[in-house]
Amino acid sequence: MSNSQILEVENLAVSFGDQKVLENVNFAINKGDVLAVIGPNGAGKSVLFRALLGLIPYSGTISWASGLKIGYVPQKLSIDRGLPLTVREFLGLKSSSKEKALKALGSVGIATGQENEHHLEHHILNRQMGFLSGGELQRVLIAWSLVDDPDILLFDEPTSGIDIGGEETIYNLLHELQDKRNLTIILISHDLNVVYRYANSVICLNKQQVCFGEPHAVLNPDELSTLYGGEAKFYHHDHQQTNS
Amino acid sequence: MDINYLQLTSAIFIGLASGYLGSFMVLKRMALVGDALSHVALPGVALGLLFNFAPLLGAFATLFAGIVGIWLIEHKTELPTESIVGLFFTVALSAGILLTPEPELLEALFGDISKITLLDTLLAVVFSVIILVTMRAISKGFILGTISPDLAKASGIKVARNNFIFMFLVALIVALGIKAVGTLLMGALVVIPAIASRNFTSSMSGYTKAGALIGLISLVGGIVLAGALNLTPGPIVVLVSAVIFVVTIAFKK
Numbered sequence: 001m002s003n004s005q006i007l008e009v010e011n012l013a014v015s016f017g018d019q020k021v022l023e024n025v026n027f028a029i030n031k032g033d034v035l036a037v038i039g040p041n042g043a044g045k046s047v048l049f050r051a052l053l054g055l056i057p058y059s060g061t062i063s064w065a066s067g068l069k070i071g072y073v074p075q076k077l078s079i080d081r082g083l084p085l086t087v088r089e090f091l092g093l094k095s096s097s098k099e100k101a102l103k104a105l106g107s108v109g110i111a112t113g114q115e116n117e118h119h120l121e122h123h124i125l126n127r128q129m130g131f132l133s134g135g136e137l138q139r140v141l142i143a144w145s146l147v148d149d150p151d152i153l154l155f156d157e158p159t160s161g162i163d164i165g166g167e168e169t170i171y172n173l174l175h176e177l178q179d180k181r182n183l184t185i186i187l188i189s190h191d192l193n194v195v196y197r198y199a200n201s202v203i204c205l206n207k208q209q210v211c212f213g214e215p216h217a218v219l220n221p222d223e224l225s226t227l228y229g230g231e232a233k234f235y236h237h238d239h240q241q242t243n244s
Numbered sequence: 245m246d247i248n249y250l251q252l253t254s255a256i257f258i259g260l261a262s263g264y265l266g267s268f269m270v271l272k273r274m275a276l277v278g279d280a281l282s283h284v285a286l287p288g289v290a291l292g293l294l295f296n297f298a299p300l301l302g303a304f305a306t307l308f309a310g311i312v313g314i315w316l317i318e319h320k321t322e323l324p325t326e327s328i329v330g331l332f333f334t335v336a337l338s339a340g341i342l343l344t345p346e347p348e349l350l351e352a353l354f355g356d357i358s359k360i361t362l363l364d365t366l367l368a369v370v371f372s373v374i375i376l377v378t379m380r381a382i383s384k385g386f387i388l389g390t391i392s393p394d395l396a397k398a399s400g401i402k403v404a405r406n407n408f409i410f411m412f413l414v415a416l417i418v419a420l421g422i423k424a425v426g427t428l429l430m431g432a433l434v435v436i437p438a439i440a441s442r443n444f445t446s447s448m449s450g451y452t453k454a455g456a457l458i459g460l461i462s463l464v465g466g467i468v469l470a471g472a473l474n475l476t477p478g479p480i481v482v483l484v485s486a487v488i489f490v491v492t493i494a495f496k497k
Contacts, residue, residue: 050394053394053397053398054397054398055394055397055398070398072394072395072398074392074394074395077391077392077395078392079391082442083271083391084442084445084446084447084448084450084451085387085391085447085448086446086447086448088447089447089448089449092384093384093387093388094399126446126447128446128447
């Protein structure tokens, strides 16, 4: 492993019983990279994450750089509406430091300054988790993953587009985090535009690894039709020129 | 019927511990597990009565064997906990009813705190303190493991270990509660204070503390009331907690 490399995966395979859900996965990422994981439903994207986190048994090797702190944002968190757990308490499950919690909330665009104290206390910290909107919950989950200053973030994108509120998209947010905190990000994405705009490498999975490399180099019509089946048509238009 | 300090001391500690632990059981959707598990205690109570040792210890022994069995089968088969508990409790209830000497059957089923001894009271205090302290110590990891086992494991929390400790505590509280309300009604002691508390609290710390307090009020209030009316305490305790539950519905947010 070279100095800047923080994760190397070789010959990774995962089986559930007799069923192979992932095989022959090989990739590496460097510090500061944004790696997008794409593939159709059931391709093993979340399984890859679970293997990387050590939640399920696998074969092959996963080597993390030593002393690395990993933050994880799951695709969803099923919370009963009535669950008596406030946002403050949820963040407190990870660290009892209030400053860290506030810093993490600040990083996900929740205003934490003195003048916002009322809003912060009543509309965020003392709110029950089950009463947050989908976007607020997503922000809080990302904040949760940031509380202990991770070096790398594993972000499992929600399947349905989530409006996190305001002008900002979740990807602007991730982009900012990457800049400000020098985070390395592995992101499961369902949106190829996002991959083009934010990722500097991409891995395509369909139970096996179909491609790995820079988005513009590997995401061609042939690869995409291998990945998603013959019907996938993807027209790539570059947003950057119009937006910036 | 006289109420003495042994009964009151036991009631205070068992009430606090069952209300507190019960709030975590309800959180984990294990409300009925406590109820069902209490039946697993019955053969142990019967053995204690037959061979003249403290039924509380017999109850704890069969409960402990029961939860180890449930935990092992759960990990081996991945069947839901509740269904495995269903197997254990019906088998245990059958064995218990066959084993329990008939004169004591009613006491085993409905409890009788008026017959509590000094040893029972000491055990009740010690076990209750163990339950309160241990549960508080594992509560953060336990709560996270209940909301999302993946998130908990990814944060380095030993979810399986916590669940095992939790089941051990459940066995302890059930063994204690049986003396107060009996095997048939034990479930009420852990479920009702928790759901009453949930009606008017929005934070975890408020919910678990109020659960403990309602447990205490139900048990002490029930025993005092039963003493005054000269009735069996177990059912009165359950009715007192049910009244508290009904009152809390009015405060439901």
